[in-house]
Amino acid sequence: METRELRYFVAVAEELHFGRAAQRLGIAQPPLSRAIQQLERRLGAALLDRTSRTVTLTEAGSVLLVEGRAALDAVEAAERRTRRAALPPTGRPGLVLVTKASASRELLAELLDAYAAEPGAVPVDVILCGPAEQERLLREGRADVALLHRPFDSTAGFHTEELGTEGQVVVLPAGHPLTVRAHVHMADITGLPGLPLPRWPDPDGTYPPGPGPQVRDHAQLLQLVALGRACAVSPESCRAQLHGDLAAVPVLDAPDVTTVIAWPPHSRSRAVADLVRTATRLR
Amino acid sequence: METRELRYFVAVAEELHFGRAAQRLGIAQPPLSRAIQQLERRLGAALLDRTSRTVTLTEAGSVLLVEGRAALDAVEAAERRTRRAALPPTGRPGLVLVTKASASRELLAELLDAYAAEPGAVPVDVILCGPAEQERLLREGRADVALLHRPFDSTAGFHTEELGTEGQVVVLPAGHPLTVRAHVHMADITGLPGLPLPRWPDPDGTYPPGPGPQVRDHAQLLQLVALGRACAVSPESCRAQLHGDLAAVPVLDAPDVTTVIAWPPHSRSRAVADLVRTATRLR
DNA sequence: GGGCAACGATACCTTCCAGGTATCGATCCG
DNA sequence: CGGATCGATACCTGGAAGGTATCGTTGCCC
Numbered sequence A, B: 001m002e003t004r005e006l007r008y009f010v011a012v013a014e015e016l017h018f019g020r021a022a023q024r025l026g027i028a029q030p031p032l033s034r035a036i037q038q039l040e041r042r043l044g045a046a047l048l049d050r051t052s053r054t055v056t057l058t059e060a061g062s063v064l065l066v067e068g069r070a071a072l073d074a075v076e077a078a079e080r081r082t083r084r085a086a087l088p089p090t091g092r093p094g095l096v097l098v099t100k101a102s103a104s105r106e107l108l109a110e111l112l113d114a115y116a117a118e119p120g121a122v123p124v125d126v127i128l129c130g131p132a133e134q135e136r137l138l139r140e141g142r143a144d145v146a147l148l149h150r151p152f153d154s155t156a157g158f159h160t161e162e163l164g165t166e167g168q169v170v171v172l173p174a175g176h177p178l179t180v181r182a183h184v185h186m187a188d189i190t191g192l193p194g195l196p197l198p199r200w201p202d203p204d205g206t207y208p209p210g211p212g213p214q215v216r217d218h219a220q221l222l223q224l225v226a227l228g229r230a231c232a233v234s235p236e237s238c239r240a241q242l243h244g245d246l247a248a249v250p251v252l253d254a255p256d257v258t259t260v261i262a263w264p265p266h267s268r269s270r271a272v273a274d275l276v277r278t279a280t281r282l283r
Numbered sequence C: 001g002g003g004c005a006a007c008g009a010t011a012c013c014t015t016c017c018a019g020g021t022a023t024c025g026a027t028c029c030g
Numbered sequence D: 001c002g003g004a005t006c007g008a009t010a011c012c013t014g015g016a017a018g019g020t021a022t023c024g025t026t027g028c029c030c
Helices: A003-015 A018-025 A029-043 A059-086 A105-116 A133-139 A218-226 A236-241 A270-282 B003-015 B018-025 B029-043 B059-086 B105-116 B133-139 B218-226 B236-241 B270-282
Strands: A048-050 A055-057 A095-100 A124-129 A145-150 A159-166 A168-173 A232-235 A246-251 A257-263 B048-050 B055-057 B095-100 B124-129 B145-150 B159-166 B168-173 B232-235 B246-251 B257-263
Touching (some): A003 A018, A003 A029, A003 A059, A018 A029, A055 A059, A059 B059, A095 A133, A105 A270, A133 A145, A168 A236, A218 A232, A218 A246, A236 A246, B055 B059, B059 B133, B095 B133, B095 B270, B105 B236, B159 B270, B168 B236, B218 B236, B218 B246, B232 B236, B236 B246
Parallel strands (some): A095 A124, A095 A145, B095 B124
Antiparallel strands (some): A048 A055, A145 A257, A168 A232, B048 B055, B145 B257, B159 B257, B168 B246
């Protein structure tokens, strides 16, 4: 199977429309129809059920959509990492680390300092992004290492080392009645009148339906809390970033958050190994 | 990047010889030279240093070799799993489980029985193979689930659930002086005169140099122990498979062995989820 | 119910590139 | 210095990928 065929199939499977898929791919519709037919012939499997009005995925088609996306990611990662390895060493980021915006800030600073002091350390680029985006960046080879937070992030498919565990706090507007409490339980804060929990985007960028404001990052969320439009349950290390308008109260029965450092399993980079070793020694 | 180009590059990178690589690929040498040149041009990276006598990998080339193999595995897995999903449901193995020959035998039987009793259970094919082969089968899409044993097997790149932990025993010929002991330490058995520890094959199928007989599976190993040509350190559950000629003594300071069930991270198969759930409930 | 629009499939043509053969040029070896 | 080895180059050919025009089917709407 060629990646071209896979890209074509994924486009059609996502659009469920040959015309739009062809447009997205920058080719005409007939060659696309033919390419898919040929792929089906070669696989000996019907991938799409098509009438002249609708296109739907067969069982085999949905398998290929999932597996094919993963395969295309892997190819893209190979290409990107090779390109990076070929750049002149000067100025090339030796490592790209991705982490959630506004999370683990001290841990990150500590880690970068400690690593920079190591013999043979290379420059580290840091990418900050929203949750769920990190995995993609790591899978696509845009990043070499990530700081992830279980149980929010899935560490599926990566090598990981645990760096630490912390409890969670609820972040509330300063002066809220609950802020006088020494601690609360989840039941105290779900369905708090006027202070809904926010909605985070799904991996595909869309938001699940339901109440609560849509947020993209932690800073935005804290802004909303300060405005009295939401409350947030966050790892307690976020306290370092709270200013006067905000207060935090431990939530006893919220799941503990584990910060892990994650990297692609076949990474053979000396720099990644060094960074991971530094990270595990910190804790 | 097309998979054809990747396959070509991997062949050359492995052979370090255009002629042999071309032969292996079933094409002539000149098109292969051109394909690699074109790949290098497109990536903007030298992958191979070639004189008219020798071919060596550049830094970028070794990155692409590792990453490219992983990407090709992913493509192959996508193809294989799609083909499987398209087979008529009758007679099609719903699940392919791979485990080491002669390991976790009771656990496996228990698991298969319990799963078969589940509503909606599908037929399960079991593949037995040597260590280090399981990961490959899982990565290439030849298998859906594996029973792995930490710390021997790497669980990198897979989802896992722990199923249980056990200590290790040393397996000795019956009547050996050490068999009267209630337990031993590693120091007691390394360099035991005439009873070396065996050598297992590397992932590429070759054996590391050194003393000790070469073994491919556990049955073979036990045979060698019975013949008085080796001793073996194994999880204690292997005791169920020992016959009169063999004896086992706990090794107090050998690392514990954890049996885990592992599956590809993007598996969306109902059957895999059911099997994993059954497995975790067993323990 | 007939006309129409939407959509995938088919027919047919063109272009381009993968692959083949022949040969060159460089390097190592005896 | 001559031959052998090996990758690169030159040149040719067939097939596949892509384009345009058009067909056949199916909803839909007046």
